[in-house]
Amino acid sequence: MMAKSAKHDQLFIGIDGGGTKCRATIYSAERGVLGTGLGGPANPLHGFERALESIMLSTQLAMRDAGLKLEQVHELYAGAGLAGVNLPQLFDRITQWDHPFKQLFLTTDLHTACIGAHEGKDGAVIITGTGSCGFSIVSGKTCNLGGHGFAQGDKGSGAWMGLEAVKAVLESLDGLAEKTALSIVLQEHFQTKSAMGIAEQMAGQPSSAYAKLARFVLAEAERGDEVAIRIVQEGAGYISRLAHKLLANQPPRLAMIGGLAEPLQKWLDPQISARVEPAIQPPEMGAIYFAQHQLAQQQGELA
Template sequence: MASTPLKETDNRQPLLLGVDGGGTSCRARITDLDGNILGEGFAGSANPRTGLDSACNAIMQATRAAMSKASLEESDLGRIYAGLGLAGVNQQKERDLVLGWGLPFASIFLETDAYAACMGAFNGNDGAILILGTGSCGASLINGEMKTLGGWGFPISDHGSGASLGLAAIRYSLLAHEGMKPETPLSRAIMATFENNPENAVAWQDIALPRDYGAYGPLIVEYIGTNDPLAEQLIQESAEGAAMMIRVLHQRGANQCALVGGLSKFVMPWLPEDVAGIATLPQGDAMQGALVMAKKHATDL
């Protein structure tokens, strides 16, 4: 945990700020000490590894948007106790840079976005999370110790993720197109996105990013509802990848693992029986976890 000293504030009611800052977007939520939400705001990427100034400016932009909705003034910044859950602060160098940038809050509790997600999922109690979005990553928070699992990036890692799901779907569809696997309505729909020409798929893969593979997720989910055998096979494979990670998180001491991310609700019904009782939905989001961090820091000082 990294922090800055508590600043002197006036006698007005202290406020809490929870920030969830990732590589795509930054979200901020302001509450009072009783947890009543006063305002929320949004901005762009807040990953200091890809730009310190842009990350800190995004934090302030999202914070000021939340302050505007809460009818707060610039002078109120000094009574805001901030919990920041940011991507890219795994290393002390990035933490020090963020803390030294000059964010104008009463205090700062700085941790990773995964830490904040864990805190939010179990309201500050022990547990684990499995993020199943475009990528995937597991994390456990046991007795204050944070450990991560997987998340090394697509295509070498990110098991059970949307990108891996899309890759598997395209690979099968190419095989089916050439008669090496049975065609299904889903495989034909996927090949139609390449105008039924494998050469177009090859040209696409040369420039495709993980999110482009993940963009096939909604199509696959649509065909799950029609009992398409390929769609069911693919989601089951994703569930097996998720289960592999849940088992390790459980072995590390997490009695429950909260599934978060856009793919989670579709994977959960397909989880194997041995992990179905461990998997759960989060109690709160990463902004809520960051608020727990902020309140804990404010009361500890």
């Protein structure tokens, strides 16, 4: 009896670590969500120690929120979906981390996002935020598309849109391309009419700085600006191709998440937008399902 009740009271923590923030949720199979916490950037590719700190901060905040004592961290089964760990080297480094959890089950943030979106069932997910990528799980087989990083990949993402907009305004200020409303809006944003002034402000900026410009592109496309429409259509065209490719794997559901998922919908191939369904659970819940599933497999193997 004691063993069974202890098992029923198993505490899980789901961690979703991305380039700008880290979310943690504490969950018990009996009592549901007990608490949540938010930490800073947790992409180990862009700062390994920083990522571990963000994971621990979000963990501690979630534990406090759940009314747990900090030493109970040793009782938590952790599921973590982290950006960057598709690189085998980073996956191994995190695996070697002397973490405080009872056990740590690690996978990519894309994988846990997909598990969450479909509540652990098969499905496909497209993420369009600062970056862009696609993922599907069908009958245990996963497929990973895009997500090749700024500026060589991530087409249709916020950073890509911002970069295309900056390119367009620089050419227009040099008199080498048409000057439209988008160019004027960006000149106001940068408070300069000089191409070099804009180039200087954006030189060496990370993808997140370009992604902040995406809202101007989307707004001007709504208002009928030709250049903005061309950019949004090109980005949405890529996302539609990505979606078709994922649907070829026959996932029962397709979800889109990330800051650009909603504004991009109307620009997608109608066949695709008709297929898009809501994500049922957030990625951190996907990380909990992942840990539960891995733990059950492990216990099955031991039994």
